[in-house]
Structures are given as C-alpha cells and as structure tokens.
Amino acid sequence: MTVVDHAPAQPAEATAPAPGLPDVPRRLGGLTRSGVLSLSGAAASGLCVAVLLFGEIAPFSGSLGFTVTAYAAFLAVYAVLTALEEDGQAVRDRVMTVVLWTAAGLLFSALALVVGFTAWRGREALPHGNFFTQDMQAAGPLDPLSHGGIAHAMLGTLIMIAIALTITVPLGLACAVYLNQIPGRFSRFVRTIVEAMTALPSIVAGLMVYAVWILGLGMQKSGLAAGFAISVMMLPIVIRASDVVLRLVPGTLTEAAEALGAPRWRTVWHVVLPTARSGLATAVILGTARGIGETSPVLLTAGFTAALNADPTNGPMVSLPLAVFNFVKSPEPTMIARGFGSAAVLMAIVLILFAIARVIGGRGPGHQTRRQARRTARASRRDIERYAGITHPGGAGQHPCAAPPRGATSPNAPAPDNGDSDR
C-alpha cells in the first residue's frame, strides 16, 4: 500500500517494464502476508489484554467497556507491530486504515441493528393474515393479535402519498426544468430557497398546512390536508434531486438539438427529459420514500382514526408511521407488537421503493434498456427511409446517415422539417 512497501518487491518491473506487456497499475490497497499476520496478532493480543484487565486485574465490567478496551489495546499493539518493519508514515497509514474500517463498520452495523431490530420485533404481528386485511375499529388494546390490523393505515398511506405525488411530480419536475433551462437571477434565487428548504423540519410543514388549511380555511383534519403537508415537505427534495439529474444531461445533446433548429420546448420535451428519465424517476421515488416515512406532518393534519376511511376529503385518516406512533404509545404488549409490525411493513415499503429506484436509476443519463434501444433503432430507421424519400425520391436506404443510432438522442427531436426553423 505504500511505495516503500512495494518498490523493492518488484524492482525489475519498476525500472524496465517488459515491452510487450500492458501496463498494470500498482496495487495500492490489498493485504500482504505480514499485514495479515500483524492484524491477527494485534487482534489476539487486544482481546487478551481486555480479558486480563476485566477478569483478573481491574474491577471493570460491562460489554461496552470490554469492547472499547479491547479495541484500544488492539490499535496500540497493531501500531507497535507495524512499527517493527515500517517507518512512521506507513504506521500512521495502517492505523488510520483500520480506524476508517471501524468507522464504516460501526455505521453500517448500526443500520443493520436498527432495521434488524424492527423486523425481529415485528415477527409477532406479521404472520397474522388479518393484520393486513382488518382495521382497528373492532379490536381493543387487550385483544390478541388475531384481531384487528393495519389495513386502514396502509390505505391511508397510499391515498396520502398519491395526493402528494399528484402535486409534487408535475410541480417539482417543471420547477427543476425551469431552474435548468431559464437561467437568471430569479432562478438562482429560487434554487437557493429550494436548497435551504430541503431540510425544512417536517413538523413545520405540518404546522403550515394546519395554519392555512385548518385554521385559515376552516376545513377539518383529513387525508387531503395530510397529503398537502407531505407535498410541502417533499417538494424541495424532489426539485433538488431532479435539478441535479438534469444538470447531468450532456450539453452537446441539447446544443445538437438547437443547432438543428428545434425550439427550446421541443429540445426539453424530446431530448432533455428522455435523456434524464431514469434519474428523474429515481428522484421522485427517493422523495416518495422520504414522504411515506414522515410522521409529524401527518400527526398535525390527518387526525387519528381506528376505522378504514377511503375518503381523503372527509374525516380523519391515518398513515403507517402515525399508526406506529400511536401503537407504541400504548403500554399493552400486543399494541406494541402491532406497532413493530406496522413499522416493519413501512420499512419494507421503503426498501421496495428503494430497490425500484436502484434498478431504474442504476443507469446514467442516456443509457437505455434493451427495449428502449430497439425502439430508438426502429424510429431512426423510419427517419432514414423518410429522408431518403425526401432527398432521392425512388432510391431508399442509401442515405449517409444510416449509421447505428446514438443511445440517448430521441428519434424525432431534431427533425429539420418541423417548420420552426425559419420563423
């Protein structure tokens, strides 16, 4: 991993590479035999020091203290072992590498713990089929888990997020296009505001809708109000994520469209948006995942009910996170089990949304699926025949632009005969 490390090991290659072989980049990371030995030796001695301290010498106790002591001893021994054969620079490098591994390990195991704990505690409620098909209207807090369920919360979440998406998708995407396509002082200002609003406390979004919709207009708490509150919270997130994606659209593509005489709106509709489609879908889905999991805006605006309510304009409605929140406030073990069950369902929904986003957004801008590529190829072939018909009436298929189609360009955008070029 260091120059000092590897240069003596391969002197022949470093000084005179064989002429026929391709250049092989030097391996910076990776483990050497002495590295593995020092690591395992240090680990063993760290463990032994901790056992000795906790068991024999000092009156320490507790698993956390044990881990911390063992880790500190491990680091110290590892530094000493490395110092036996390396210089100070390399020792610092080795020790910091271990520290970075630890930091990442800690963070990721915390995630695993949070997700795993919820899923584990949800195991009591989840196997009951009625948990997904019934509401809590007829089930009291003392009823066993075979009565009642969270159908009302699942339906409520679905309705609220549908309302929020209806508002945020058109508005958010249009605003992101605006920020990218019409630069100027005002759009810079809008961008600044939107960026500052991405971390808007969700309870403030709820409070705002409460102030306007319920106190101001005198409406009752309902699914619609909750949908509005989620929209206010999601809007900046969706705009910002889409803005970043739209910025990645290659400038050469839009310039090509404009050079062919396409007006701006056609460039946006046929080149920019299709190119960024997968990224935009990811932005919307990630925004949805955030919106679905928020409790506090819904808490203020939706009210609470134990009954199934499919009408967002009338009467209180409950969403999954709000149901979790209400379940675990009860001291009854069955209610807490229901809370964990709902949380597991909520987490599963977020996971699924995330997986979808990953599959769609895995490709960068301009990369197509096989089916999209086929469609583009068909459309280009049609165009070629059409051009051939225009330029050489009679002889088709001989046009010079019969090259394979570029992945990203949409077929019908730069058609030069759309009549706009001479306006």
Added chain:
Amino acid sequence: MASAVEVSGAPEPDRPVPRRLHTARGLGDRVFRYQLTATGVTVLAIMAAVGLFLLLRAGQALRARGFRFLTTAAWQPDVHNFGIAAVLTGTLLIAAVAVTISVPLAVGTALFISDVAPRGLRRTLVTMVDLMAAVPSVVYGLWGLFFLQQHVIGLSRWLSTWFGWIPLLAVDGTKPGEPLASDSVYTASTFVAGIVVALMVAPIQCSVMREVFAQAPAGEREGAYALGATRWGMIRAVVLPYGKGGIIGGTMLGLGRALGETIAVYLIISPVFVIQPHLLQTGSNSVSSLIALHYGDASTFGMSALMAAGLALFLLTLAVNFTASSIVARSRSGAQSEA
C-alpha cells in the same frame, strides 16, 4: 432555437466589440417560458407561505410576550406565561450531542467509501448509506425507545461517575460510586435522544461528504502517490483540504435535520420545562416535540404560541441550511463546468 441574428452597431476599427445576439422566440417557446417561470414562482410562493403564515399566526403570541418569549422557560400559554428558553436549549443540546457523535462516523465512512473500500464494494455501500438516510424516523425512534434506552444506561452511569465534574455531564440525585442508585435517572435523557438523532443524520452527512471527496482531482491524488505518499498521507494532503467545504456543509445539513427531528425525540425524552443542562439526566425537551405534545389540547392562543415556537425553529434551521448550502456550493465551484 428559432432565432434571427442581426448585427447591431458598427464596431470601431481598433477595438472589436462582440456582436449582440438577438433571439426571436416562437410562440411555443414563449408559452413554454411563461409556464416554467410560473411554476418557479408557484414553488417560491409555497415556500414563502410557510414562513408567512407561521408569522401571521404567531403574531398574537409574540405581541403578548415580546422579548420574554425568548427568556421564559415555562410553557403555560393560557396564563400568558410561556417562552422557548427551555425547549430551544434542549433542541440545541440534542443537536449538539447528535453532531458530536455523527460527524466522526460520517467523515470516517465517507473517506472509507471514497478511498479505502474495495472498488467492487463501493457502489453497494453508497446505496446502503442512501437507504439509511431514507429509513423513516419513527423506526429510529422505536429502536431508541425499546433497544438503546436499556443498553446505554451503563455508559451513562460510567460517564457521570468519572466525568461528573464537567457540568454538562453531571447528574443530580446520584452519588458517584453508589451501586444501588436507581437507573431511571439515566433514561429518557438528552444523551439518548442525541445518539438516536446522530444515527439518523450521519447518513445524510456522509453522503454529502462522500460526493465532495469523490470529486477531489485524480491528478492531484496521483501526484501525491507519485511523491511517495501513503494512502493516509494522500488523504490528508489532497482529499481532506479539497473536501473541507463538504465536511462543513455536510455537518451543517445534518445539524439542520437534527434540529428539526420530531418523532424520534418525542418518543424518547420525557419532557421538562426547565433549562436542563445535564445531558445524562432524565428529562429534556425540544421545540418540535413541544409542538407534537401540545397541538392537540391547545386553545386558540396556545396554538398561536405553538406557531411562534415553530417559527423560531423554522428560522433557526433556515439560517443553518443557508450557511450549509452556501459553503457546499462554494466548495464545488468550478466542478460543474461542462467538458
């Protein structure tokens, strides 16, 4: 774009003046521009409405209390004795604990992903960090309430026993070293809430930092290696100086989220309305959990008082976020130029 170019003004012979370009837009384009500008204005209006309506509703309470709104700790709006001194202190303390714990984790993980992790693993790790940022806050709250709370008592007791001489870490009502002291003084504290919020904000901070670290110029990295730097030497000489803006900006974005977190904090703390500087002791409060606690039973005037508290939280996070995004934007300037 449909355009007609005309030359305006004869250039002087000695000094070439760039020719001004005029664009005549077609009808479709003009409609398109108006519509887009209209959406921009709509979004701005929605965002402005958040502050405006909070201010409007909060006016009554703010007029009644004036400056004392910031200095009173109690929350009894119906006898006109209320203020945000206690809840604001609690909010700031929870956020401070959270950021203190999350920043080392986030910086370490971001460096790990950008420079140390095996190449094949990096994409997976990035996805996992993003996923972690999307886990609902109520799930973190459940974990804190039912899992962390019991497991952290030992640490709290140890900290207060050995570091109790630091005012922030002192705990009233316990004697150091007394084995029979009740555990309940260590639960539902600022510290526990801070740990949970730290886990929530660490992924957000990590993903901002990782993005900036990944943009550190490859040429300079290779240069550092060519001069004989170890990997950590390269990180210190190239990645960390380049990513300083990202570290500060990411930290502050996380701080903004930590200040506004509601449900996880609400589930964990037991609310008190005195200024509680003892991190490890039971009882704490935050602005957002105050709102979640009292919105249901508030009178008209009480609602106005809650709106005022919400406004204070809103202004606080807005200030933090503006600072954060301007720092991040400055650190990336030039990185967006098109090839």
